[in-house]
Amino acid sequence: MSTDFIQCIYEELIGFYGPQGWWPGDSPFEVMMGAILTQNTSWTNVEKALENLSSYMEPQVIYMMDMDKLRKLIRPSGFYNIKARRIKAFLEWFKGYNFCVNELGKMDITTLRGELLGISGIGNETADSILLYALDMPIFVIDAYTRRMFSRLGVPIPKEYEDVQKLFHTAIEKNTAIYNEYHALIVRHSKECCRKKPACNGCFLKNICDFYIHA
Template identity: 55%
Template sequence: MFINLIEIYETLKKEYTIPEGWWPGENQFEIMLGALLTQNTNWNNVVKSLENIKNKNLLYPEKLYVLDIEELQKLIKPSGFFKVKAKYVKNLLEWFKKYDFSFEKLEKIDKITLRNELLSVKGIGKETADSILLYSLNKLSFVIDAYTKRMFSRLGLNIKSDYDAYQKFFEENLPENIMIYKNYHGLIVEHSKNICKKKPLCENCIFKDLCKYNKGA
């Protein structure tokens, strides 16, 4: 089945109101850190962890780098798996230190190099790496998650159900526009949380006339 990504994007935009750029965060480092902490938890728990860090005036890569790991564990405990995630945060900061904790330096490096480096950091998978690249570093790297696969497989997208295949499809069929990339992923998340759930609310869906799942195909 042919999937027109731009038509779907425009339909989602009419249905949902999201902030431009979607991902919340006061600065690039908060977005980077949030992208890691959101692994295997909901965003509200991440917010609590980030607030703990802010309340201690520690939302700076240089400060978290030297912070005792046990103290870091306490601060990020609300986001779950806090002992493992504290190690992952330290791993990410060790990588970032090579660039003197400078986002300006990171932004001068090409996407492929950065992505490969991020994926070499223990604790950083494809979704986390692409979230950092897109939302923190403004690189054109479309984020794929379980919501994306569920929604588009139901719509009838017939491609291999793995991360790389989905990302390739989106990046080959979308204009190279950073805000479309950012907002599209956010709109998919909103639609999947509200309508295209594990048990979908098909009767209320803006795509019910298009969706193969709703038609019982």
């Protein structure tokens, strides 16, 4: 039941909002930087940090950059000490592939995911955002919005990240474009409607939503 329902919600969301055109970024490397910088902050703050980095947006350049300078440039994204260390750790790993996005694209997704998760500060959501949005690999990104929205809709959401991901992989055909779009739509709906305090009365999903029906 859950799998059909998850498919149905995709159809509803895409029909209502249309394509979201994610992920914002001029290059795969910029998307990778955005995926690291967006941890625990809003996208507006990430945009300011990316703007500061824009004239340096090459992996070799940021790899060589002095830590103090990097910290200063990414300061608007918050947690800039930790994030500067994460970026440097990511680039240390990326250097092993000559900073070449195409080299990463040739890798098996499971191997690559495992390597990304081995980098200090790169967790499941960041790794999968890099795989899906920077490298066009078919993997579903799970975040707090996904958990909250689908729990409210009435889908039993497992505790472990991989189990939630498996639920979506089972429900939705393996398709990078759909995985890309679906996650973006979940974020859109969660920000506009299914917020921390949900705006159910104006929600087009309310008639099929467990939370609303049983409120």
